Amino acid sequence: MEDPDVPTDIFKLTERFLMKEREKFIAALERRPITGLVPHFELVFFLTMEAFGKLHPSQRHYAQWEQMSRTEQTLHIDEIARLYIDTARRYQHAGILYHGVSGWDMETNRRCMERIRELSGDEYALLAHGDATYALPSGDGVMEFVCRMFEDAQGLKDQAERMVDEQIALTETMRSWGILDGFCLCSDYCFNTNPFLAPEQFEEFIFPYLKKLIAAYREQGFYTIKHTDGNIMPILDMLVEANPHALHSLDPQGGVDIAEVKSRCGNRLCLIGNVNCAxxxxxxxxxxxxxxxxxxxxxxxxxxxxxxxxxxxxxxxxLDRYEMMLDIWRREGIYA
Structure with missing residues (x-):
């Protein structure tokens, strides 16, 4: 109930800025109106040592995890969950991308994600990694992949189908947990100059499987964010047609202009980016x-x-450069 001694416009102003971060994040993914600050999100915040004096979870390895008591394991899980939440709170992230810990099995990672949700409630969107499409190969893998495209094209496509089917089965199990809001699909496809595969090759070896994976996630009730660095412009239309909820990172170092992408497809999906890391x-x-x-x-x-x-x-x-970036965002990234 409104206090008669407080002007009505104060209530309206307060309501505009009380929208939870998760609500703003999902509204942005669905391209719905938002009031107050534009939601902010980072795939990874690795500077946890500088900010909190703690190693980032993805950089840890518990080689003797199974030798720990249940109590000790629970304390480690709790500490990592709190670090994710502390990062989101300090830097006003609307979503948390859980990265997993080396040496942990699926059940232990589930416990940690569940703890994040227990401690933060519905304050933040909670996501996990979920790509199962071919990524840009590294090292000797480049030559092997190229050779297979010409010598064993069907085998390469059969493998792509299996990878996606296995991922869909896995996420069906994850859906039963009732913890996650969605997945970030982080297979990189591009160099700064061009995609690794020519558009016609991308259409043959990646696009159908990416589209199938995203369709399955949508059917399971998950949101999807497709990430790839580099110059995505030659394959932009296919990335959009694959129908993710959002596209990240719109890399200016790869010649991607957010103004052009917004004009071409901003009415079809959410855009995430694209402050130049250089x-x-x-x-x-x-x-x-x-x-x-x-x-x-x-x-x-x-x-x-x-x-x-x-x-x-x-x-x-x-860290102070990131904080400078956020200061500008807090001043200028506000919807009326």
């Missing part, structure tokens, strides 16, 4: 400011936008 790490204050302002200016109109870097908050980045 400006963030080594640019001048003026260059970083310009990159943040450009992302907000072209991402925010007509909603369907989540503010983010064009990669992640990676090891070696100066």
């Amino acid at each position: 400006s963030l790490q080594t640019g001048t204050a003026e260059e970083l400011t310009a990159s943040v302002q450009y992302a907000l200016k072209h991402g925010m109109p007509d909603y369907g936008y989540i503010f983010s870097t064009s990669n992640c908050i990676y090891t070696g980045l100066a």
Whole structure:
């Protein structure tokens, strides 16, 4: 009930800024109107040592996990869950992407995700990794993959089908947990200059399986964010046609202009990005400011936008530069 001694417009202003981060995140994914700050999200915040004096969960390895008592395991799980939440709270992340811990099995990772949800309630969207499509190969894998495209194309496609089917079966189990909101699909497809595969090859070896995976996630009730760095423009239409809820990271170092992407497909999916990581790490204050302002200016109109870097908050980045980026976002990333 409104207090008669308080102006009505104060209540309206308060209501605008009380929207939970998870609610804003989902509204952005669904391209619905948002009031207050544009939601903010990062795939990874690796600077937990600098910010909290603690190693990031994905950089840990519990080789003797099975030798620990149940109590000791529970304390480790609780500490990691709290670190994810502390990061989201301090830096106003609307979503948490859970990365898993080396040496943990599926059940232990489930316990940790469940603990995050227990401690944070429905404050943040909770996501996990969930890509099962071919990623840009590294090292010797490049030659092997290229040879298979020409010597064993059907075998390569059969394997792609199996990988997706296995992932769908796994996430059906994960759906029964009732913990997750969705998945980030983080197979990278592109260099800064071009995609690893020509568009016609991408259409043959990746697109059908990406589309199938996303359709299954949607049917299971999950949101999907498709991530890939680099120059996605030659395959942009296929990425959009695969029908994810959002596309990340719209990499300016790969020549991707958020204004062009917004114009071409901003009415079909949410965009996440695209503060230039080069400006963030080594640019001048003026260059970083310009990159943040450009992302907000072209991402925010007509909603369907989540503010983010064009990669992640990676090891070696100066924390004060990230905080500078957020200061600009807090001042200028506000919907009326």
